[in-house]
Amino acid sequence: xxxxxxxxxxxxxxxxxxxxxxxxxxxxxxxxxxxxxxxxxxxxxxxxxxxxxxxxxxxxxxxxxxxxxxxxxxxxxxxxxxxxxxxxxxxxxxxxxxxxxxxxxxxxxxxxxxxxxxxxxxxxxxxxxxxxxxxxxxxxxxxxxxxxxxxxxxxxxxxxxxxxxxxxxxxxxxxxxxxxxxxxxxxxxxxxxxxxxxxxxxxxxxxxxxxxxxxxxxxxxxxxxxxxxxxxxxxxxxxxxxxxxxxxxxxxxxxxxxxxxxxxxxxxxxxxxxxxxxxxxxxxxxxxxxxxxxxxxxxxxxxxxxxxxxxxxxxxxxxxxxxxxxxxxxxxxxxxxxxxxxxxxxxxxxxxxxxxxxxxxxxxxxxxxxxxxxxxxxxxxxxxxxxxxxxxxxxxxx
Numbered sequence: 001x002x003x004x005x006x007x008x009x010x011x012x013x014x015x016x017x018x019x020x021x022x023x024x025x026x027x028x029x030x031x032x033x034x035x036x037x038x039x040x041x042x043x044x045x046x047x048x049x050x051x052x053x054x055x056x057x058x059x060x061x062x063x064x065x066x067x068x069x070x071x072x073x074x075x076x077x078x079x080x081x082x083x084x085x086x087x088x089x090x091x092x093x094x095x096x097x098x099x100x101x102x103x104x105x106x107x108x109x110x111x112x113x114x115x116x117x118x119x120x121x122x123x124x125x126x127x128x129x130x131x132x133x134x135x136x137x138x139x140x141x142x143x144x145x146x147x148x149x150x151x152x153x154x155x156x157x158x159x160x161x162x163x164x165x166x167x168x169x170x171x172x173x174x175x176x177x178x179x180x181x182x183x184x185x186x187x188x189x190x191x192x193x194x195x196x197x198x199x200x201x202x203x204x205x206x207x208x209x210x211x212x213x214x215x216x217x218x219x220x221x222x223x224x225x226x227x228x229x230x231x232x233x234x235x236x237x238x239x240x241x242x243x244x245x246x247x248x249x250x251x252x253x254x255x256x257x258x259x260x261x262x263x264x265x266x267x268x269x270x271x272x273x274x275x276x277x278x279x280x281x282x283x284x285x286x287x288x289x290x291x292x293x294x295x296x297x298x299x300x301x302x303x304x305x306x307x308x309x310x311x312x313x314x315x316x317x318x319x320x321x322x323x324x325x326x327x328x329x330x331x332x333x334x335x336x337x338x339x340x341x342x343x344x345x346x347x348x349x350x351x352x353x354x355x356x357x358x359x360x361x362x363x364x365x366x367x368x369x370x371x372x373x374x375x376x377x378x379x380x381x382x383x384x385x386x387x388x389x390x391x392x393x394x395x396x397x398x
Contacts, residue, residue, distance in 0.1 A: 002125035009078035010085050016043070017070060017089035024276045025117075025384040026124025029049075030350035031278070033131030037375065037382045039073055041134070046076065048138040051341040057322050059169055059342070062239055063311020064280045067091065071312055072319065079194050087308065094277030095284040099300050101271045103104075112394055117274050119367070119393015121358035123221035123386055126371025128350045133376065135343045144179045145340040148172045152344025161195075176337015177330060195318045204317035207310055212235050219370045224292040225302065231257075232283055232303045237310035248259075249288065259290035283307040367392045 016038060024034045038046045046054075067087065074086025140146045152168040173193055209392040214230035231253040239249055254260040268285040274353055288295050289304030325331055371389050372380055374380045380388075 004076065006061050006081075010081050010266070013074045013082045014085045014089050017074065017086045018020050018093070019383055020070075021093040021277050023123075023383060025118070025280065026119035026128065026354055028064065028066040029346060030124035030354055032069060032346065033127040034382055035066070035069055035073065036131045036135065037127065042325075042381060044245065045073065045251050045355050048135065049339070052139055052342055053322075053335055054134065056169055056338045056342050057318065058315070059165060059345070061311065061314050061318065062237055063314060064236075064278050064308065067278045067280065067308060068311050068315045072315060075194065075316075075319075076192055076354075083312075085314070091278060091281055091304070093310070094272070094275045095281040095300075095304055097275050097301050098268065098272060098281055098285040099288050099297070102285045102295075104299075111397060113395035115397035116390045116391070118358075118397055119390040120276070120386065122367050122393060123371055123389040124360050124373060125350070125368040126385065126389070127382065128346065128354050129368070130375040132343065132346045132350055134348065135370065139336075139339045139343050145176075145336065148179070148340040149344035149347065151175070152341040153348045156345055156348040166347050168345055169338050171336045172341025172344070173338040175331050176335065176340070180333045180336040181330075189280040193323055195316055195320050197320055200317050203313045207237070207313040207317060210313075211310070217397050228267045228287070228292050228299060230304055231308050232306035233310055236307040237314075251284070254286055254290055259288055259292055264289050264300050280304075280307050363396045367396065 002051070020031075020034055020038065024031050026033075038053060040051050047378055053063070054072055056070055058065040058072070061068065067090065070086050070090050071083050073084035078085070127387055136146075136149065140149045149172075155171060156164045156169040158164070210233055214226065214233055214315050218226050218230045229330075232250075235249040235253060251265060255265050268282060268289065272279055272282040272285065279302065283303040283306075284300040287293070287300035288297070290299065290303075293299035359368060367389060369390075370392070371385050374385050374388065375382070
């Protein structure tokens with residue numbers, strides 16, 4: 001019976017994340033909005049507070065924040081197999097499209113395809129706006145926490161990039177310690193994380209061993225497969241702030257080394273921007289086009305796994321300790337301020353890059369407002385809104 005229940009949960013994780021992998025346009029901030037709509041509002045896998053705590057943690061860690069959140073949600077729902085299933089279902093659709101694109105497929109050509117893509121970019125505006133509105137009501141219900149969220153917006157605007165996001169969360173947490181002690185007596189929503197301390201330590205050791213050991217292995221034996229593993233693992237391990245920030249690291253590894261031409265690199269990046277799912281799947285395109293390993297499916301798969309691996313290892317290493325940290329008395333005040341800062345970060349991202357890349361005229365604004373109302377008032381599921389908005393995008397661009 002337990003085994004049947006486990007299989008049922010893994011199937012549930014696969015279907016929900018596969019749908020998100022096919023429809024989640026707009027980048028990592030939009031993905032967090034999609035996840036909140038699906039798993040906090042609709043499926044109720046965890047509370048608003050627990051979700052915001054998880055997002056705050058993943059914003060701190062190197063790696064793709066939205067993919068780390070998805071991995072953790074799958075882990076909490078169905079254990080290690082659920083985590084692997086969530087990652088695969090969310091990641092592989094965009095990775096497969098980019099592999100086809102690298103092979104010369106015209107999957108993104110034509111006015112209808114471009115209309116669908118534009119409509120789905122506008123969908124991201126509605127999804128993120130809905131997430132900001134809902135999280136603000138729950139996590140910023142008073143003047144103090146609303147002020148922390150506003151300060152986070154200002155910090156992110158003035159210090160653009162991942163440094164601004166990390167600074168906003170740190171300052172928000174410190175402000176929470178000073179201002180939000182009166183709000184700490186709230187119901188605690190534990191993150192049910194099936195990761196033992198032993199597994200946590202093992203993940204930390206593997207992360208460090210690969211980060212130090214792969215360059216040494218390449219120095220001893222410069223085999224192509226080891227070079228690819230080292231380059232993409234280091235890119236994934238040393239990046240803060242998500243997909244866009246990894247681009248200069250990848251360019252240094254694959255363009256400056258002569259593995260991929262500059263024009264091919266930029267073409268692939270443009271394609272990665274136009275499809276759903278995490279931007280880290282750009283690695284699969286690079287793996288198909290670069291000189292090492294002959295541009296094979298093996299190279300694409302190896303690059304894809306290695307760029308995601310360090311972020312997931314770090315997350316597993318930290319999660320059990322994070323849960324214990326959240327149980328401490330003063331930690332609730334700290335997390336109350338950090339969660340308010342997360343709302344501010346999402347609010348700033350709603351304008352740049354989500355709004356600025358999608359809302360190009362009054363028709364786009366009307367379509368985005370329609371999507372927001374369908375989510376907030378009519379309570380339509382996200383997948384239904386995606387279909388409606390994609391159709392609207394075709395009508396706008398025809």
